[in-house]
Amino acid sequence: xxxxxxxxxxxxxxxxxxxxxxxxxxxxxxxxxxFDLLTEPSGAVMEYGTTLxxxxxxxxxxxxxxxxxxxxxxxxxxxVIDVRQQVLLFVHxxxxxxxxxxxxxxxxxxxxxxxxxxxxxxxxxxxxxxxxCREDTLCYDKGCHYAxxxxxxxxxxxxxxxxxRVETGRGKEIVGxxxxxxxxxxxxxxxxxxxxxxxxxxxxxxVAGEMGKLSHLLKENYDDDIWDVKGERCLxxxxxxxxxxxxYCFDTVDEIGSDMREGCRYRRWDGCQLExxxxxxxGENFRDSAAARIRHRVFKKEVYLKKRFGRSGCVGCxxxxxxxxxxxxxxxxxNHIMEKRHA
Amino acid sequence: MRPKIGVFSFTSCEGCQLxxxxxxxxxxxxxxxxxxxxxxxxMSEKGENYEIAFVEGSITRESEEGDLERIRNKAGILVAFGxxxxxxxxxxxxxxxxxxxxxxxxxxxxxxFSDTIPVKRIKDVVDVxxxxxxxxxxxEEFLRFVQALVLEIEPRLPDYPVCVECRSRGNICLVEQxxxxxxxxxRAGCDAICPTYRDNCTGCRGxxxxxxxxxxxxxxxxxxxxxxxxxxKFGLFNGLEGISGPGxxxx
Numbered sequence: 001x002x003x004x005x006x007x008x009x010x011x012x013x014x015x016x017x018x019x020x021x022x023x024x025x026x027x028x029x030x031x032x033x034x035f036d037l038l039t040e041p042s043g044a045v046m047e048y049g050t051t052l053x054x055x056x057x058x059x060x061x062x063x064x065x066x067x068x069x070x071x072x073x074x075x076x077x078x079x080v081i082d083v084r085q086q087v088l089l090f091v092h093x094x095x096x097x098x099x100x101x102x103x104x105x106x107x108x109x110x111x112x113x114x115x116x117x118x119x120x121x122x123x124x125x126x127x128x129x130x131x132x133c134r135e136d137t138l139c140y141d142k143g144c145h146y147a148x149x150x151x152x153x154x155x156x157x158x159x160x161x162x163x164x165r166v167e168t169g170r171g172k173e174i175v176g177x178x179x180x181x182x183x184x185x186x187x188x189x190x191x192x193x194x195x196x197x198x199x200x201x202x203x204x205x206x207v208a209g210e211m212g213k214l215s216h217l218l219k220e221n222y223d224d225d226i227w228d229v230k231g232e233r234c235l236x237x238x239x240x241x242x243x244x245x246x247x248y249c250f251d252t253v254d255e256i257g258s259d260m261r262e263g264c265r266y267r268r269w270d271g272c273q274l275e276x277x278x279x280x281x282x283g284e285n286f287r288d289s290a291a292a293r294i295r296h297r298v299f300k301k302e303v304y305l306k307k308r309f310g311r312s313g314c315v316g317c318x319x320x321x322x323x324x325x326x327x328x329x330x331x332x333x334x335n336h337i338m339e340k341r342h343a
Numbered sequence: 344m345r346p347k348i349g350v351f352s353f354t355s356c357e358g359c360q361l362x363x364x365x366x367x368x369x370x371x372x373x374x375x376x377x378x379x380x381x382x383x384x385x386m387s388e389k390g391e392n393y394e395i396a397f398v399e400g401s402i403t404r405e406s407e408e409g410d411l412e413r414i415r416n417k418a419g420i421l422v423a424f425g426x427x428x429x430x431x432x433x434x435x436x437x438x439x440x441x442x443x444x445x446x447x448x449x450x451x452x453x454x455x456f457s458d459t460i461p462v463k464r465i466k467d468v469v470d471v472x473x474x475x476x477x478x479x480x481x482x483e484e485f486l487r488f489v490q491a492l493v494l495e496i497e498p499r500l501p502d503y504p505v506c507v508e509c510r511s512r513g514n515i516c517l518v519e520q521x522x523x524x525x526x527x528x529x530r531a532g533c534d535a536i537c538p539t540y541r542d543n544c545t546g547c548r549g550x551x552x553x554x555x556x557x558x559x560x561x562x563x564x565x566x567x568x569x570x571x572x573x574x575x576k577f578g579l580f581n582g583l584e585g586i587s588g589p590g591x592x593x594x
Contacts, residue, residue: 029513029515030515031515032515034513051513052510052513052514052515053510053511053513062511071494232558233558233561234555234558235504235506235527235528235555235558235559235562236504236553236555237504237506237507237526237527238503238504238506238507238510239506239507239510239516242506242507242510242511243510255487256487256490256494258369258372258373258486259372260372260376260490260493260494269507269511271503271507274502274503274504274507275502275503275551275552275553276502276503276552279502290555323510323516323519325516325518325519325527325562326558326562327562
């Protein structure tokens, strides 16, 4: 059963959430926003532009412990999963869609048990976008400006407060017993429909052309000049990988304690745009130019993941565009490729 | 057997040696694993029977070259320790100033220390087996490095740029804010400490293996910095890398 909550009821709800969970919410950082562990219920921001790092990084953590070992006794080697009950609060639809992709990709055998366990312990409270949060996004092109699953509950601003759609049993438990919520009535549902209809009209396309043809067009233009043009400019700094909500490549690092016996293996985020990513033991590098690496990133999202999972691996959040100091934009790349069709 | 270590200093502030002493919680464990036989910031004894030499500082006098060669001949493993040893560090600034100018500015007269020579990196004089970069070195990286040697694991430095660590911490990009930063071409391993505290990355850990200097130079030019400004930013630590802007050599 859906609920509503008044604007002034939200802070009390967050305070009660904080009694039972680590609450991770958007908070300001200079003129931008990040998802961070809340220390005060008033710290959370509902109206925010896309965060610097996506919320999924709280499920797929950097420096997360994976394995404990003892150098003198291999029998003591033990896989570890550091699970905390946490809420990701006010997650935008693009990021919910990204978590859906991660859920699917990382559940493939061999499954990423750490991700899956932390994901199961993570409550997702969405916050629906009724207006684009930034200019450089292609969430609408990707159909990711709304999310129809992947959250436990999702808030929508309906003018008199928030409409709260309840998707899961866990979502029902969280809002059902909380005194800030009331059962949604007919008028609330009408307000929700109107708001969502109005909201949809505020979004527009960034890429000209049929997104469904993108994968095919990319394959046809594998040897296009654009990869070299962008490669000249690319710093191979990996920013686009680190900020991407569907980049899941990682390396492992082992750290050994000062007793020189006990140690731990950690997950360390990695990225296909980094020069050393494809370096193998012989010293060979099978993607040794920035051009080849950029092409791989675009193909990974639009061709390879699409082939495996039936949908693009890009949710159009725009973080890779925003984070690129060299000004490389997948919107430009997509538009260029779409134009090739008519050339 | 604990490997015997000597720590030596040439032209530098000796801050990298101090970083080792700053490992206060770890030092007692460390000396169970290795034996320091020569380390002037820490001990009075000056043993010559070291197997691993950590060499700090750059070479700025001819007499230092012979001293360094003697260390190289005794040590099985020689490590360039810190930015001065690794890339020349800020000492290289003197190479680009007229000698009279900096001698007078520093010592008040020109006839002191007249045997000074243009700054050299350790690798310009002897073979270097490993590098621990940074100004100063990262003490945790030192610890991991020594552990690797003791456990006979090949020590590994990050081969990616500072941006990876900076973005992983959720920092706002300084370049995006209109400031200069060399993090995109500088070897990581510092956990992006300077940009995290909103200071520019000056490149103290040296360049990555395949840095796109040309692109970063152009980006900083587009942001409004002059060629001279950008060259001077690179010159602070990487003065021996021969970095110059478009229009100077290639273009």
